[in-house]
Amino acid sequence: MSQNPRIAIVGAGNVGGNLGIHLARSGFSVRFGVREGSDAKEVIEKSGGKAEQSSIPEAAKWADVIFLAVPANAAVEATRSMGDISGKVLVDCNNPLKWDDGPVHTPPPEGSLAAALAKAFPKVRVVKGFSTFGAEFHLEPKLGNTSIDVQLAGDDAQAKELVSSIATRAGFTPVDVGPLRNAAHLESLAILWIHLAMRAGQGREIGFKLLKRG
Numbered sequence: 001m002s003q004n005p006r007i008a009i010v011g012a013g014n015v016g017g018n019l020g021i022h023l024a025r026s027g028f029s030v031r032f033g034v035r036e037g038s039d040a041k042e043v044i045e046k047s048g049g050k051a052e053q054s055s056i057p058e059a060a061k062w063a064d065v066i067f068l069a070v071p072a073n074a075a076v077e078a079t080r081s082m083g084d085i086s087g088k089v090l091v092d093c094n095n096p097l098k099w100d101d102g103p104v105h106t107p108p109p110e111g112s113l114a115a116a117l118a119k120a121f122p123k124v125r126v127v128k129g130f131s132t133f134g135a136e137f138h139l140e141p142k143l144g145n146t147s148i149d150v151q152l153a154g155d156d157a158q159a160k161e162l163v164s165s166i167a168t169r170a171g172f173t174p175v176d177v178g179p180l181r182n183a184a185h186l187e188s189l190a191i192l193w194i195h196l197a198m199r200a201g202q203g204r205e206i207g208f209k210l211l212k213r214g
């Protein structure tokens with residue numbers, strides 16, 4: 001399975017749509033899980049017909065790894081709508097925030113949305129990631145001669161390794177940032193990205209990079 005994990009994407013908007021297109025073009029089996037009355041036809045077309053769509057529970061049941069990219073306040077409800085996903089890997093790409101003359105982190109009482117998901121769905125292997133840059137990078141992770149860092153936080157080492165291998169194969173640079181409690185820092189980092197991109201005049205073609213001497 002780990003050689004070619006099946007990937008479901010719930011939320012076919014800016015982030016989920018772009019990521020699904022890119023992962024499908026990168027050779028992964030991708031299925032969008034869509035709500036009744038919605039469809040992902042446009043993004044499937046952009047993937048060159050390489051991705052598929054089905055209902056959310058069908059996509060979740062089929063998948064090994066599920067990327068969740070919905071409005072943060074819908075994340076728990078959307079995960080519940082997947083049905084029983086015990087043992088599956090859920091990648092939380094979402095950032096809980098409000099706008100008050102700029103982005104403000106509004107985490108749930110658990111400290112981060114990822115921690116709230118892990119608490120609500122204790123048998124699901126939650127990894128926080130793909131959340132600290134704009135959706136343009138989900139479609140094209142390369143920036144000049146380098147590629148955007150995907151910071152990954154999670155308590156399940158194998159789940160994190162699987163997501164890391166997907167990121168690498170798709171041209172991102174994964175960075176393991178430790179346990180799921182560090183998801184709160186990633187959500188804060190995303191708020192900083194939004195501030196820099198949308199309030200401080202840096203624009204959206206920016207990303208955080210871990211620099212290393214030697």
Ligand SMILES: NC(=O)c1ccc[n+]([C@@H]2O[C@H](COP(=O)([O-])OP(=O)(O)OC[C@H]3O[C@@H](n4cnc5c(N)ncnc54)[C@H](OP(=O)(O)O)[C@@H]3O)[C@@H](O)[C@H]2O)c1
Pocket residue numbers: 010011012013014015016034035038039069070071072074077078081093094095096130131132133134135136
């Ligand atoms: N935009 C960015 O640059 C960016 C970057 C990093 C992280 N994020 C985070 O990524 C998440 C998605 O952002 P986005 O910009 O991609 O949003 P978006 O373009 O508005 O797309 C949201 C998607 O979520 C689906 N959705 C909404 N409520 C749902 C529910 N209850 N159950 C299932 N699906 C539901 C929508 O489907 P329908 O068609 O059915 O409404 C839509 O496909 C947010 O949490 C955001 O904080 C965004």
